Amino acid sequence: MIIFGIKGYLHQLAILTLVCGQCGNPAAHALRKRVMKFTLFFVPLFPVSTKYATQCTFCGAEQRVTEEQARQLQAQAAGQGHGRHPQQQPYGP
Numbered sequence: 001m002i003i004f005g006i007k008g009y010l011h012q013l014a015i016l017t018l019v020c021g022q023c024g025n026p027a028a029h030a031l032r033k034r035v036m037k038f039t040l041f042f043v044p045l046f047p048v049s050t051k052y053a054t055q056c057t058f059c060g061a062e063q064r065v066t067e068e069q070a071r072q073l074q075a076q077a078a079g080q081g082h083g084r085h086p087q088q089q090p091y092g093p
């Protein structure tokens with residue numbers, strides 16, 4: 001008997017201050033990476049899919065982003081953490 005499946009892993013990459021596209025409030029947004037991995041006998045072997053998203057801490061709205069956008073947002077968050085004045089940028093539809 002072979003036991004296999006898929007397991008999800010959620011990684012929080014950064015916290016940013018953005019203007020939410022859903023509620024319009026300038027609020028903290030969590031930048032998250034979700035990785036689904038194929039498992040064999042409960043051992044994760046290789047990633048099947050990777051998705052990135054931001055989630056507004058005010059209203060809970062989640063917005064999917066591309067890997068490139070996630071890298072840019074992560075770089076922006078690193079810049080905010082090094083003493084620069086945080087800039088609010090509109091994000092969403």
